[in-house]
Amino acid sequence: xxxxxxxxxxxxxxxxxxxxxxxxxxxxxxxxxxxxxxxxxxxxxxxxxxxxxxxxxxxxxxxxxxxxxxxxxxxxxxxxxxxxxxxxxxxxxxxxxxxxxxxxxxxxxxxxxxxxxxxxxxxxxxxxxxxxxxxxxxxxxxxxxxxxxxxxxxxxxxxxxxxxxxxxxxxxxxxxxxxxxxxxxxxxxxxxxxxxxxxxxxxxxxxxxxxxxxxxxxxxxxxxxxxxxxxxxxxxxxxxxxxxxxxxxxxxxxxxxxxxxxxxxxxxxxxxxxxxxxxxxxxxxxxxxxxxxxxxxxxxxxxxxxxxxxxxxxxxxxxxxxxxxxxxxxxxxxxxxxxxxxxxxxxxxxxxxxxxxxxxxxxxxxxxxxxxxxxxxxxxxxxxxxxxxxxxxxxxxxxxxxxxxxxxxxxxxxxxxxxxxxxxxxxxxxxxxxxxxxxxxxxxxxxxxxxxxxxxxxxxxxxxxxxxxxxxxxxxxxxxxxxxxxxxxxxxxxxxxxxxxxxxxxxxxxxxxxxxxxxxxxxxxxxxxxxxxxxxxxxxxxxxxxxxxxxxxxxxxxxxxxxxxxxxxxxxxxxxxxxxxxxxxxxxxxxxxxxxxxxxxxxxxxxxxxxxxxxxxxxxxxxxxxxxxxxxxxxxxxxxxxxxxxxxxxxxxxxxxxxxxxxxxxxxxxxxxxxxxxxxxxxxxxxxxxxxxxxxxxxxxxxxxxxxxxxxxxxxxxxxxxxxxxxxxx
Numbered sequence: 001x002x003x004x005x006x007x008x009x010x011x012x013x014x015x016x017x018x019x020x021x022x023x024x025x026x027x028x029x030x031x032x033x034x035x036x037x038x039x040x041x042x043x044x045x046x047x048x049x050x051x052x053x054x055x056x057x058x059x060x061x062x063x064x065x066x067x068x069x070x071x072x073x074x075x076x077x078x079x080x081x082x083x084x085x086x087x088x089x090x091x092x093x094x095x096x097x098x099x100x101x102x103x104x105x106x107x108x109x110x111x112x113x114x115x116x117x118x119x120x121x122x123x124x125x126x127x128x129x130x131x132x133x134x135x136x137x138x139x140x141x142x143x144x145x146x147x148x149x150x151x152x153x154x155x156x157x158x159x160x161x162x163x164x165x166x167x168x169x170x171x172x173x174x175x176x177x178x179x180x181x182x183x184x185x186x187x188x189x190x191x192x193x194x195x196x197x198x199x200x201x202x203x204x205x206x207x208x209x210x211x212x213x214x215x216x217x218x219x220x221x222x223x224x225x226x227x228x229x230x231x232x233x234x235x236x237x238x239x240x241x242x243x244x245x246x247x248x249x250x251x252x253x254x255x256x257x258x259x260x261x262x263x264x265x266x267x268x269x270x271x272x273x274x275x276x277x278x279x280x281x282x283x284x285x286x287x288x289x290x291x292x293x294x295x296x297x298x299x300x301x302x303x304x305x306x307x308x309x310x311x312x313x314x315x316x317x318x319x320x321x322x323x324x325x326x327x328x329x330x331x332x333x334x335x336x337x338x339x340x341x342x343x344x345x346x347x348x349x350x351x352x353x354x355x356x357x358x359x360x361x362x363x364x365x366x367x368x369x370x371x372x373x374x375x376x377x378x379x380x381x382x383x384x385x386x387x388x389x390x391x392x393x394x395x396x397x398x399x400x401x402x403x404x405x406x407x408x409x410x411x412x413x414x415x416x417x418x419x420x421x422x423x424x425x426x427x428x429x430x431x432x433x434x435x436x437x438x439x440x441x442x443x444x445x446x447x448x449x450x451x452x453x454x455x456x457x458x459x460x461x462x463x464x465x466x467x468x469x470x471x472x473x474x475x476x477x478x479x480x481x482x483x484x485x486x487x488x489x490x491x492x493x494x495x496x497x498x499x500x501x502x503x504x505x506x507x508x509x510x511x512x513x514x515x516x517x518x519x520x521x522x523x524x525x526x527x528x529x530x531x532x533x534x535x536x537x538x539x540x541x542x543x544x545x546x547x548x549x550x551x552x553x554x555x556x557x558x559x560x561x562x563x564x565x566x567x568x569x570x571x572x573x574x575x576x577x578x579x580x581x582x583x584x585x586x587x588x589x590x591x592x593x594x595x596x597x598x599x600x601x602x603x604x605x606x607x608x609x610x611x612x613x614x615x616x617x618x619x620x621x622x623x624x625x626x627x628x629x630x631x632x633x634x635x636x637x638x639x640x641x642x643x644x645x646x647x648x649x650x651x652x653x654x655x656x657x658x659x660x661x662x663x664x665x666x667x668x669x670x671x672x673x674x675x676x677x678x679x680x681x682x683x684x685x686x687x688x689x690x691x692x693x694x695x696x697x698x699x700x701x702x703x704x705x706x707x708x709x710x711x712x713x714x715x716x717x718x719x720x721x722x723x724x725x726x727x728x729x730x
Contacts, residue, residue, distance in 0.1 A: 005138070006132045006138065007131045007132055007138060007141050008454050009128050009131075009452075010412070010416055010452075010453055010454040011149045011416075011454065012127065012128055012131050012141065012145070013124070013128070013412075014148065014149050014412075014413065014416070015141070015145035015146070015148040015149050016068070016098040016099075016124060016127065016145070017409065018148040019068060019098065019144075019145060019148055021067065021068050021069070023144055023145070024066060024067070024068045024098055024144075025052050025066045025067075026144055027140055027141070027143075027144035027145055028052065028053070028064075028066035028096050029042035029052065029053055029066070030042075030136075030139070030140035030143065030144065031127075031130070031137055031140045032053055032064065032096075033136075034133070034134055034136035034137050034140065035130060035133065035137070036055055039055055039056045040053060040054075040055050040064075041053065041054045041055070041056060051063045051064065051065065051079075051083060051088070052064050052065055052066045053066070055094075060091060060092070061088075061089075061091075062091075062092040062093075062094060063079075063083060063088070063090060063092065063093050063094070064093075064094045064095075064096065065079045065093060065094070065095050065096070066096045067095075067096075067097060067098075068097065068098040068099065069097075070099065070350060070353075070354075071350065071353045071354040072095065072097055072099075072101055072107070072121065073107060073111065073354070074353050074354050075095070075353075076093065076095050076111055076115075076119060076121075077111075077114075077115065079093065079095070080093060080115050080117055090117050091117060091118060092117065092118040092119075092120070093117050093118070093119050093120070094120045094122065095119065095120070095121045095122070096122045096123075096126070096127075097121070097122070097123045097124070098124060098127070099123060099124055100123055100124045100125065101121060101123040101124075104121045104123065107119075107121060108120060108121055164610060165406075166406070166409075166410045166413075166610055166706070167610055167699050167702050167703050167706065168699065169324070169326075169327075169406055170326050170327065170330075170690070170691050170694040170695070171326055171399070171404055171406035171407055171410070172406060172407060172410040172610070172706065173690070173694050173702055173705065173706050173709075174326060174399075174687060174690040174691055174694060175399065175400075175402070175404070175407050175410075176706060176709035176710055176713060177690045177693075177709060178400055178686070178687060178690070179713055179719075180709050180712050180713055180716070181686075183716070183718055183719045183720060184720055189397070189400065189401070189678065189679070189680070189683070190232060190233060190236055190401070191236060191240060192678040193229075193232070193233060193397070193401070193675070193678055194233040194236045194237060194240040195240055195243075195244060196674070196675065196678055197222045197226065197229060197233065198218060198222075198237070198240060198241060198244060198254070199244075199254070199265070199269070199273060200222075200671060201213065201218045201221040201222050202218065202254060202263060202264060202265045203265065203270070203273060205263070205264035205265050206264065206270075207255065207264050207266075211264065212257065212260070212262035212263060212264045213262060213263055213264070214261060214262050214263070215237075215238065215241055215261070215263070218237070218241065218263065219234075219237055222237075226666075228403045228659050229403075232401050232402075232403075241254070241263070245263070253266065253269060254266075254269065276674065277670055277674075280390075280670045280673045280674055281670050283383065283386060283387050283390070283673070284387065284670060284673065286383050286387075287314070287383060287384060287387040288307075288310045288311070288314065289310075290381060290383060290384060291309070291310035291313050291314070291372055291376070292306040292307060292309070292310045294372050294375050294376070295309040295310060295313075295368060295372055298368050298371055298372070299368060308357075309365070309368055309369060309372060310372075312351055312352070312355060312357075312365070312369055313369050313372045313373055313376070315351045315355075316344070316347050316348050316351050316369060316373060317373070317376075317388070317391070318391075319347040319350055319351055320341060320343060320344060320347050321391060321392075321395050322660070323341075323343045323346070323347060324341040324343045325395040325396075325399065325404070326395075326396075326399065326687075326691050327341045327691065328340070328341050328392070328395075329392035329395055329396055329687075329688065329691075330688050330691040330692065330695075331377075332385075332388050332389065332392050333389070333392060333684075333688050334688075334692075340377050344370075344373065345370075348366055348369055348370060348373075349366070351369075352365060352366060352369075376388075387673075390673045390676045390677075391672070391673065391676065392676070392684075393676030393677070393679045393684055394666065394672050394673065394675045394676035394679075395676075396676075396679060396683070396684050396687050397675055397676060397678060397679040398659075398666075398675075399687065400679075400683060400687065402649070403659045404659060405659050405660055408659060410611075411649045411650060412453065412650075413611065414611040414612070414710065415450075415453055415454075415455055415646065415649075415650050416453060416454040416455065417611070417614055418450075418455045418456065418614055418615075418616065419456045419458065419598070419602075419614050419615045419616070420450065420455055420456065420457050420458065420616055420618045420641070420646075421458045421459070421460060421463075421552075421591070421594075421595065421615075421616065421617045421618065422447070422457055422458065422459050422463065422547075422549060422618055422619075423463065423617060423618055423619025423620070423621055424463050424466040424467055424470070424619070424621075425619055425620055425621055426443050426446075426447075426618065426619060426620070426643060427443075427459065427463065427467050427543060427547075428467060428470055428500060428501070429442070429443040429500065430443040430444045430447060430547065431467075431471075431501060431504075431524055432500045432501055432503070432504040433504070434504070434508070434523050434524075435504070435507075435508035435511070435513040435514060442647075443643075444547070446643060446646060446647055447547045447548070447549075448547070448548075449646075449650065450646060450650070451547070451548035453650060455646075456550065457547065457548055457549045457550065458549060458550045458551075458552050459543060459544075459549045459550075459551060459552070460551075460552045460553075460554065460557060460590075460591065460594070461551070461552065461553045461554040462554055462557075462586075462587030462588075462590055462591060463587075463591075464536070464539065464540050464543070464551070465536075465583070465587065466584065466587060467539060467543070468535070468536045468539050470501075471501070471521070471524065471525065471530065471539065472530055472531065472535075473499075474499045474501045474502060475521065475530050475531075477497075477499050477502065478499075478502055478505075478517055482497075482502065482517075483517070486517075489506060491506065491507075491510060494506035494507070501520075501521075504520075505517060505520045508520065524538075524539060524542050525538045525539050525542070526538060554590060557590050557591070557593075557594035557597070557598075558590065558594075559597075560594060560597025560598055560600065560601050561590065561593040561594055561597045562593070565593055566586070566589045566590050566593050567586070567589070568589075569588075569589035569592060569593070569627070569628070569631070570582070570585040570586040570588070570589040570590075571585070572627055573585040573588060573589060573624065573627055576627060578623055578624060578627055588624055591617055592617075592624065592628055592631065592639055593631075595615055595616065595617050595639040596631075596635050596637075596639060598615045599613060599614075599615050599637075602614065602615065608700075608703050608704045608707045609703070609707055610702070610703050610706035610707060610710070611706075611707070611710060612706075612707045612708075612710035612711040612714065613637060613707075613711055616639065616640070616641035616714065617639055617640050617641065618640075618641045618642075618643055618646070619640055619643070620642070620643060621640075622640070622717055624640075625640065625717075637711065638711065638714075638715040640715060641714045641715060642714065642715065642716070642717060642719075644719075644721045645713060645714045645715075647721070648721050649713075
């Protein structure tokens with residue numbers, strides 16, 4: 001296929017999140033016309049009779065339904081009913097959704113048996129896998145969906161969408177406030193959450209009945225049930241298990257059987273947890289009972305109808321937390337009279353669509369549920385307020401740990417438009433990780449994930465020179481001090497070398513992953529060419545192709561700089577012994593002024609963006625900062641991004657789908673209520689104050705503040721992260 005350009009998966013995901021239902025239908029019709037050929041017939045429109053497409057197969061017809069709606073099971077049922085109502089003989093239905101649908105095979109089997117129709121479900125993963133099949137599938141995207149990603153072309157100067165969804169919803173603003181002011185991190189909260197999940201995983205163990213779990217089984221149970229938690233607590237799990245097994249007498253210890261290396265809860269711990277479960281379960285039961293009493297005062301029916309109304313009202317409340325949890329929590333915690341989030345009506349519709357309430361009764365049920373919820377919100381009893389307050393705390397706990405879809409979407413959109421110039425230190429670290437296990441390749445994995453997320457990565461000629469100089473210096477260091485003594489170099493001696501590539505070589509050699517120094521350096525450059533220009537070119541080509549970096553010559557940076565200022569800074573760095581020689585000083589000075597020059601060239605300051613600036617030098621080299629304070633003051637912005645920003649808010653963040661699924665698993669459960677107990681009062685009230693602050697600002701002010709906060713978060717060198725580039729991905 002001679003395809004002009006392919007569609008990046010992240011672009012398609014963004015478009016599918018934003019696309020209108022009718023446009024999505026037309027996109028699918030064009031896509032299927034290409035994939036299925038001339039036998040596929042697009043239909044649809046107001047009089048479509050329930051079908052968006054038909055595939056002619058001899059005497060039989062396969063019907064297609066395309067939708068971006070939630071609640072796929074109910075939509076499939078209604079589609080089959082509609083097709084039959086208009087007299088169509090439905091034997092096979094293909095359902096194509098813009099969303100990610102879990103457990104497709106199970107749903108296909110259940111719906112096929114229930115409806116007597118062969119049901120096949122295709123979700124977002126299908127669209128992603130076929131978007132670049134042919135020029136025709138690419139054209140379908142360009143013709144219908146590309147408009148939904150045009151705002152990414154220049155976020156800093158795009159005035160067509162001055163107030164984006166991230167400005168109109170408090171989630172991103174409040175999260176930025178939380179992270180910028182919370183420099184010490186959430187380690188205590190993460191440890192508390194980890195302990196809670198460990199105890200939950202072990203809740204069904206019983207030494208009297210020989211029921212135990214290994215550490216691996218504890219992890220598997222937690223991460224399979226709460227997949228969003230993996231990237232938050234995985235690095236803490238082993239340490240917290242050891243801490244809990246060494247606790248004594250506080251009622252939260254776990255029992256370790258050293259010989260079999262298995263764990264269980266002792267009777268005392270199980271009793272404490274069971275007692276807490278009774279209290280929280282009783283609160284949930286009383287909440288349902290009170291909703292039934294409210295429903296009983298609104299209409300005359302049997303007990304079963306009241307129970308159904310109460311359960312549906314609960315589902316609506318959980319849905320509100322999922323859709324607008326921050327605003328809802330603020331509403332519930334506010335002493336003043338403020339309106340409930342406007343999403344309530346939509347949530348009632350969503351819940352009814354997925355219920356087994358027939359179409360003829362839905363309007364009546366809708367009115368009753370609406371009245372029940374109104375009474376709970378504005379005339380609620382003490383028990384009702386306690387139950388909702390616990391759910392609010394659970395939501396805020398998840399929110400502060402980044403488990404909120406809107407936060408994921410904000411950072412995903414922000415980073416997709418980054419232009420990152422990678423520093424020498426990160427590239428040298430990436431070289432040193434060549435023989436590490438993949439999960440320990442911190443720098444390499446960061447670069448891969450950044451590339452996969454659509455970030456434009458660059459390395460300049462001056463960085464290439466520094467990487468080349470480092471490799472060549474390491475080459476001479478090894479020849480002069482290690483080659484003759486190599487048979488006698490122990491791991492302890494190797495650890496003391498100040499050259500990271502020499503340390504990396506010996507570690508790899510001790511583990512049998514490399515045979516000698518020549519073959520080690522040969523991973524990056526031909527050994528015989530290390531001292532020549534050809535070797536430098538080989539390193540450039542390796543870095544470019546292995547890590548997806550675009551090479552930028554010094555001349556391109558010099559074009560956007562005042563060279564007198566570059567030379568002045570270079571002399572300052574050299575006089576202060578901040579750099580070893582004139583060339584290194586010039587390289588650093590050119591990078592500093594080059595970043596600012598590129599921002600000016602791209603007009604990044606022309607208008608405020610809630611995502612902040614796009615162009616950054618990503619490095620952990622911070623010594624230069626104390627010599628550039630005047631430049632930073634004059635330019636009114638920083639130029640260095642911490643790698644930990646991308647590591648924590650992109651590479652290691654949970655996915656939107658994981659987070660959305662977590663709401664369905666947590667909020668209806670007693671365990672979900674208990675999670676809220678782990679959140680400190682001061683954290684909850686601080687988040688609520690930020691929501692109140694957001695509500696008092698105009699959109700323009702929110703945009704300006706988010707721009708400032710996001711850039712602070714990218715550059716804050718005093719913020720403590722649990723996961724750093726030195727630790728690797730865990």
